[in-house]
Amino acid sequence: MSAVTPSVTAEEGHLKRALGVPALVLFGMVYMVPLTVFTTYGIVTQLTGGRLSVAYLVTLAAMVFTARSYARMSAAIPVAGSTYAYTQRTFGAPVGFLAGWSLLLDYLFLPMLNYLLIGVYMNAAIPAVPNWVWILGSIVVVTVLNIVGIVSVARANFLLLALQGIFIVVFVVMAFLTITKVGTVDFMAPFTGDGSVEGANPIFAGAAILCLSFLGFDAVSTLSEEAKDPTRTVPRAIMIATVVCGLIFFGLSYVSQLVFPSNQFADVDSGSLDVMTAAGGQFLNTFFTAAYIVGCIGSALTSQASVARILYAMGRDGIMPRKVFGHVSLRFATPTFAILVVSVISLVAIWIDLGFLASIVSFGALIAFSAVNLTVIKHYFVDAGDKNVFNNVVLPGIGFLLTAWLWTSLSWLTLEVGFIWLAIGVIWLAVVTRGFQRPTPVLAIEE
Numbered sequence: 001m002s003a004v005t006p007s008v009t010a011e012e013g014h015l016k017r018a019l020g021v022p023a024l025v026l027f028g029m030v031y032m033v034p035l036t037v038f039t040t041y042g043i044v045t046q047l048t049g050g051r052l053s054v055a056y057l058v059t060l061a062a063m064v065f066t067a068r069s070y071a072r073m074s075a076a077i078p079v080a081g082s083t084y085a086y087t088q089r090t091f092g093a094p095v096g097f098l099a100g101w102s103l104l105l106d107y108l109f110l111p112m113l114n115y116l117l118i119g120v121y122m123n124a125a126i127p128a129v130p131n132w133v134w135i136l137g138s139i140v141v142v143t144v145l146n147i148v149g150i151v152s153v154a155r156a157n158f159l160l161l162a163l164q165g166i167f168i169v170v171f172v173v174m175a176f177l178t179i180t181k182v183g184t185v186d187f188m189a190p191f192t193g194d195g196s197v198e199g200a201n202p203i204f205a206g207a208a209i210l211c212l213s214f215l216g217f218d219a220v221s222t223l224s225e226e227a228k229d230p231t232r233t234v235p236r237a238i239m240i241a242t243v244v245c246g247l248i249f250f251g252l253s254y255v256s257q258l259v260f261p262s263n264q265f266a267d268v269d270s271g272s273l274d275v276m277t278a279a280g281g282q283f284l285n286t287f288f289t290a291a292y293i294v295g296c297i298g299s300a301l302t303s304q305a306s307v308a309r310i311l312y313a314m315g316r317d318g319i320m321p322r323k324v325f326g327h328v329s330l331r332f333a334t335p336t337f338a339i340l341v342v343s344v345i346s347l348v349a350i351w352i353d354l355g356f357l358a359s360i361v362s363f364g365a366l367i368a369f370s371a372v373n374l375t376v377i378k379h380y381f382v383d384a385g386d387k388n389v390f391n392n393v394v395l396p397g398i399g400f401l402l403t404a405w406l407w408t409s410l411s412w413l414t415l416e417v418g419f420i421w422l423a424i425g426v427i428w429l430a431v432v433t434r435g436f437q438r439p440t441p442v443l444a445i446e447e
Helices: 021-032 034-038 041-048 052-076 083-091 093-125 131-148 150-182 201-214 219-226 230-259 268-317 336-350 354-383 389-408 412-432
Strands: none
Touching: 021 034, 021 150, 021 219, 021 230, 021 268, 034 150, 034 201, 034 230, 034 268, 041 052, 041 201, 041 230, 041 268, 052 201, 052 219, 052 230, 052 354, 052 389, 083 093, 083 268, 083 354, 093 131, 093 268, 093 336, 093 354, 093 412, 131 268, 131 336, 150 230, 150 268, 201 230, 201 354, 201 389, 219 230, 219 268, 230 268, 268 336, 354 389, 354 412
């Protein structure tokens, strides 16, 4: 029995190719948010005993191998859908669906996380306005921008990234001015730690949490059907965004630990505010809040765009309701209904706990990262018969082992929630295939 291969109807619009390498890199960098290093700064600094910089290096090493796998698969399969599309084409439709379902866990929750952070920080700055007002307002603005079109997102990305860049320069300059006034500074402290926690395991546990910071390089691959010359531009953009942001994360965490060499914070969830006060007083604190909010808006903008396109790929394939998720607006050339669904789900940010959200975002990402590393081995070495063992087995194999290792370092609560999500995915797949009696719907796309 062959798989179902539905086609896009004439009444539906089509995604428009409008993005080059610079726009794709900006998309990935804004998605990752250069200032996201401060989101879990206090938590991971305490967890690693002051070795946040080392944890970032471990995460970057794992992500470089995985980014390379995404780059290779985006060149081989230049379609929307990212992990879902790669595993579907390589391991079959059922595995592809479950991989995409895992990725949805962090993609659906990341916009929600950004909206919640916007509410928390804006409420702290203007206590008279409750969190839910800021959350609702930001959801409306981001949704409108995403519906209007991917080009508007790319233009907004440049402005959002520029403000964060200005803040980073100001922060680094003020931090070093503060350090020079202190006198003796231990420049190795961010590597050796403060002695409160010993051993390598805490570093790996911290590195697993920091995978949240790198959610974005994979998101670039979801724009393959809106990129110019996607087999060339998307792989380049993935690698550039990963390395550049990884170095920014490391540099910011290193400077922060030099200017504030302690893991004792007034509030561990907002430990970054102690760093800003130490580096530049109230001025830098206020500037940071403004830049961080801008970063959250940018991340919400890009993460909502990405998850809407993954839902669109699944809807177009028939694995999700096609009339809703497989629809593309003729006027705006965007998956309008999928964008609106993500916006409605994001309203949960008004009620959900920040700690719970942050604890589960990395689960789906690491599952997806592991799967994509395996698709490289299957696609190139097994299916295509390319027997270059180093490129097609060793490098993606290292990426798989590193991401699997980080995955096992997550908390038990995170793993429990993640497995429940996977179980729901299996149940939905059973419903769609009538108890696995029918083939999983797929769509054959020829570039």
